[in-house]
Amino acid sequence: MNPPALALRRINWFHYASPQTFLPVAGTLVPWFAWAAAAFCAAGLYTGFFVAPTDHQQGEVYRIIFIHVPAAWMSMFIYLVMALWAGVGLAFNTRLSGMMASALAPTGALFTVIALWTGSMWGKPTWGAWWVWDARLTSELILLFLYFGFMALHAAIDDPRRADRAAAVLALVGVVNVPIIYFSVKWWNTLHQGASVGLTAAPAMAATMFAGMILMAFAAWMYTIAVSLHRVRSIIFERKRDADRTVQYAKGLRQ
Amino acid sequence: MLAILRSAIHRDLLLAWRRRSDVATAALFFMIVVSLFPLGLGPDPELLRRIAPGVIWVAALLASMLSLNRMFSSDLVDGVLEQMLISPMPLALIVLARVFAHWLISGVPLVAIAPLLALQLGLAPDLLVVLVGSLALGTPILSLIGAIGAALTLDLRGGGVLLALLVLPLYVPVLIIGSGALESAAAGQSAQPHLLLLTALLILAAVFAPWAIAAALRISVE
Numbered sequence: 001m002n003p004p005a006l007a008l009r010r011i012n013w014f015h016y017a018s019p020q021t022f023l024p025v026a027g028t029l030v031p032w033f034a035w036a037a038a039a040f041c042a043a044g045l046y047t048g049f050f051v052a053p054t055d056h057q058q059g060e061v062y063r064i065i066f067i068h069v070p071a072a073w074m075s076m077f078i079y080l081v082m083a084l085w086a087g088v089g090l091a092f093n094t095r096l097s098g099m100m101a102s103a104l105a106p107t108g109a110l111f112t113v114i115a116l117w118t119g120s121m122w123g124k125p126t127w128g129a130w131w132v133w134d135a136r137l138t139s140e141l142i143l144l145f146l147y148f149g150f151m152a153l154h155a156a157i158d159d160p161r162r163a164d165r166a167a168a169v170l171a172l173v174g175v176v177n178v179p180i181i182y183f184s185v186k187w188w189n190t191l192h193q194g195a196s197v198g199l200t201a202a203p204a205m206a207a208t209m210f211a212g213m214i215l216m217a218f219a220a221w222m223y224t225i226a227v228s229l230h231r232v233r234s235i236i237f238e239r240k241r242d243a244d245r246t247v248q249y250a251k252g253l254r255q
Numbered sequence: 256m257l258a259i260l261r262s263a264i265h266r267d268l269l270l271a272w273r274r275r276s277d278v279a280t281a282a283l284f285f286m287i288v289v290s291l292f293p294l295g296l297g298p299d300p301e302l303l304r305r306i307a308p309g310v311i312w313v314a315a316l317l318a319s320m321l322s323l324n325r326m327f328s329s330d331l332v333d334g335v336l337e338q339m340l341i342s343p344m345p346l347a348l349i350v351l352a353r354v355f356a357h358w359l360i361s362g363v364p365l366v367a368i369a370p371l372l373a374l375q376l377g378l379a380p381d382l383l384v385v386l387v388g389s390l391a392l393g394t395p396i397l398s399l400i401g402a403i404g405a406a407l408t409l410d411l412r413g414g415g416v417l418l419a420l421l422v423l424p425l426y427v428p429v430l431i432i433g434s435g436a437l438e439s440a441a442a443g444q445s446a447q448p449h450l451l452l453l454t455a456l457l458i459l460a461a462v463f464a465p466w467a468i469a470a471a472l473r474i475s476v477e
Contacts, residue, residue, distance in 0.1 A: 090470075145424040152420050156411045165474045166407045170421060173403055173467050177425050180456070184428035188435060 017094040019236045026229040033229065037222035044215030052208040064122045065209075070217040072115040074224060075143060076178075078108035082150070083175035086168035096232070098164025101171060102154050103231035107224050109147035116140055135189040139182045146174045160239055259344050260352040267356035277322065282364040285318035289372045300377050307376035308437035311386070312393075314372075315365050316426050319394055322361045323401040323422070324415050326353070327472065331410055340476060347465035350472070354402045354465070355395075362394030378437075385440040385450075392453040393433040399464035400425050406471035428456065 016022050048066035055062040082104045089097030119137060120130045131137065150167055157163035271278055292310045293303055330336040339349050369390050370383045378386070404422040408414045436449030 142424050142427055145420070149421040149424060152417055153407060156408070156413060156417050162474055162477065166471065169403070169467055169471050169474065170407055173400075173425065176463070177428070180428045181424075184431045188431040 014092070014094065017092070017096050019096055019099070019239075022096055023233060023236055026233050030226050030229050030233070033222045033226035037219050037226055040215050040219035040222055044212050044219050047208060047215055048212035052212050053206055055209075058126060061122060061125050064118050066212050066216045068115060068118040068122060069213055070220040071111045071118065072140065073217060074220045075108055075112040075115050075140065078104050078111065078224060079143065079146070079171075079178065080175065082108060083171045086171040089164060090168050090172070095161075095164075098161075098168060099232050099235045100228070101168060102151075102164065103228045103235060104224075105147055105151050105154070106231070107227050109144060109151065111220070111224075112140060112144040112147060116144065133189065135182075135186040138189070139185045142181055142185070143178070146178070150174070160242075256344065256348075259342075260348065263349055263352040264356045264359075267353060268359065271356075271360040277325070278360055278364060281318050281321045281361050282368055284321060285314050285365055285368060286372060288314040288317060289376070293376070304377040304379075307373055307378045308386070308434040308441070310376065311369055311372060312390075312430050312434040312437075315369070315390060315394065316397065316423070316430055318365055319361055319397045320401060320419060320422060322357070323405045323418055326357055326402060326405040327409050328414075331476070336472065336476060340473060346469040346472065350402070350468045351461070351465045354398050354468070357402065358395045358398040362390075362398055365394060366390045379441065382437060382440050385436055385446045388450055389433045389436040389446070389453060392450060392457055393429045396429050396453070396457050396460045397426060399460040399468075400429075403464055403467045403471055406468045406475060409472070409475040429453070432456070 016025060044066060048063055052063070052066075054060055082101045085097045085101040085104070088094065089101065116137070119140075123132060124130050150170055153170055154163045154167040157166055289310055292306065296302060296306070327336060330339070340346060342349065366387055369386055373383060373386050374380070401418075401422050404418045404425075407421065408418045411417060432449050432452050436446040436453070439449060440446040
């Protein structure tokens with residue numbers, strides 16, 4: 001038998017997988033991450049708009065990258081994290097994982113929209129068109145559709161457990177497809193039109209530009225964590241409220 | 256084991272034969288969608304010849320999606336689906352047989368009609384082999400991916416539109432590679448790389464999709 005000290009020290013990985021124990025932890029963490037997001041955002045925007053030099057080719061227009069690039073990074077990364085939680089939820093049957101996945105989806109979709117929106121605002125003055133069927137734009141658009149599909153499937157199923165698990169299967173199918181979609185779109189793009197716009201041939205970046213972008217990326221991370229924790233709390237509360245109502249209703253029937 | 260697979264396929268084919276009009280509807284839809292493009296774009300033969308691969312492939316995508324909705328829903332109503340779930344046979348294997356039957360019913364007619372529509376749009380006759388080959392390799396992938404969506408949206412309100420939303424983004428690689436095969440053949444290059452990629456996708460989908468379909472069915476029926 002294990003000595004008691006050792007047994008105590010053994011980590012229970014599933015301790016915080018229960019919504020009840022996770023709820024207060026998430027509640028204390030949310031303000032910290034929110035303030036960190038605000039601080040990083042302020043520092044990043046200041047660096048981006050006042051410290052970083054004007055680009056000698058693109059002028060001031062390039063400053064959209066301080067929002068555009070972190071948003072594009074997050075849009076792809078959140079899908080991976082979402083699929084990871086979905087897989088954990090299916091494998092270990094933990095309720096919180098499904099909630100985490102559905103809490104991440106709207107933020108991921110938001111960053112995808114921001115990336116597309118700012119990209120098109122940058123594209124108009126630089127390329128002369130709001131939209132180009134470039135490989136990156138197209139695969140980002142399809143990523144947006146994948147987020148919408150995930151959220152629509154989750155919303156269409158009334159039973160929250162079934163919704164979590166069905167959406168989890170979809171997220172896993174999606175994550176297997178994302179690289180296939182990306183490479184097929186890239187291939188399609190090179191097949192159909194010559195490289196009219198050189199996205200990859202970016203000039204070497206000034207250190208302050210890079211710093212501004214990294215600060216904004218941290219801000220996006222902190223924001224995502226704060227918002228998704230907050231959303232998980234709301235989901236826990238909502239499901240508890242529904243359960244409480246059912247109990248009340250059942251009591252009412254018995255009287 | 257093979258007997259059960261054969262009986263699953265036989266049952267689906269028999270059901271389809273008894274309801275022949277359902278099969279014809281998807282094929283007619285395919286023909287009508289393709290005929291809409293010349294009406295919308297004008298009868299310029301040069302333009303039609305250029306867009307023919309894409310038009311035929313997009314129409315095939317939409318037509319193969321039509322019958323997905325019914326793939327498992329009648330089985331849910333009459334209890335066959337529950338029998339599938341509790342059967343000692345691996346569910347993934349039964350599902351693979353069902354998907355194969357679905358492809359025979361909904362995919363093969365599209366492959367058969369496509370050359371006719373391609374000639375209407377003025378595609379060069381020597382490209383028809385590539386067209387039939389790419390569709391024959393691509394439509395089973397559509398059935399496999401579509402079945403995942405059908406299993407996930409089983410018995411949901413607004414299932415049809417939701418199914419389209421889930422499945423169409425996942426169809427993108429098949430569309431790109433399938434119509435790409437024709438494009439490169441039309442440009443005088445070899446279509447072989449595209450067809451090989453389609454084969455690779457087909458193998459990948461045939462190996463992994465049945466597991467996802469089986470998991471989705473278990474979630475939906477519980």
